[in-house]
Amino acid sequence: MKEKYLPKVCDGDAILSVAISESQVGSDAGNMQTSVEYDGGDLVLNGRKMWVTKAEHCSAFLVYARFPDDNIGTIVVDKDTDGLTLDNGTTNMTGHTQNELYFDDCVLSREQVLVHQPEAFKELMIEFNLERCHNAMMCVACGLNSMDRALEYAQVREQFGQPIEISRGSSGSSRIWQ
Structure with a gap:
């Protein structure tokens, strides 16, 4: 995976984004519902993630998911994976677009597991x-x-032909904060 993703990321030709948040668990990431099941030699990913920044520009996502042994790990999911869809996204006050990702029976190879152990x-x-x-x-x-x-x-x-007045801090400095 290092050979596949890191050179493109380092050259600026690829972006990877983290997908951890889920609407139904709030800030309690340990209770995430997105899950991975084993299907022979493959993995099948189901669930959804929200607030994924720059998803429309990403090449792949680092998806946190619950494995059959109940441990949480991370899987690298390419943007063009069958069963992965992105919503239209919402632009926040800073101009960043955040998307929701939907995983519907995404078949992945076991080599795409970035980390998974207790x-x-x-x-x-x-x-x-x-x-x-x-x-x-x-x-x-x-x-x-x-x-x-x-x-x-x-x-x-x-204002009205004269300079505005600037508040002075407790030390008389023209800096507003001290």
Whole structure:
């Protein structure tokens, strides 16, 4: 799988997206219903995922699913897999489109299992927590950038022929936050 996907991702020719969330379980990913069953040498995937970012641009998805042994693992599902459909998507306030994925008897080879063992879900959640830290850092950076731009604009803004007044922080600084 590394040879198939990583070179294209590194070259910018492919995007992979994570599909973990399900509407019926909310934030309790451990209770996901999307499941994998064994069918001879193949796997059959059924279920649905929501809030999958950039799904319409992806080449494949990293799908979290429950295996017959009740452990949760991850399967790589190519976008053109029979039985996989995407809804039209919803665009959020930041302009990102998020789609819902439907898996209806998607037949996959066992080689498409990225990770599946008793501790796999716990390890995947540790990595997911690191992503949450990254997202929080991005939000703080966007907020600071917005404050800097607002302050810069406020310093040149005029209303009724005169500059607007800028609030001063407790130290007398022209910065709005301290």
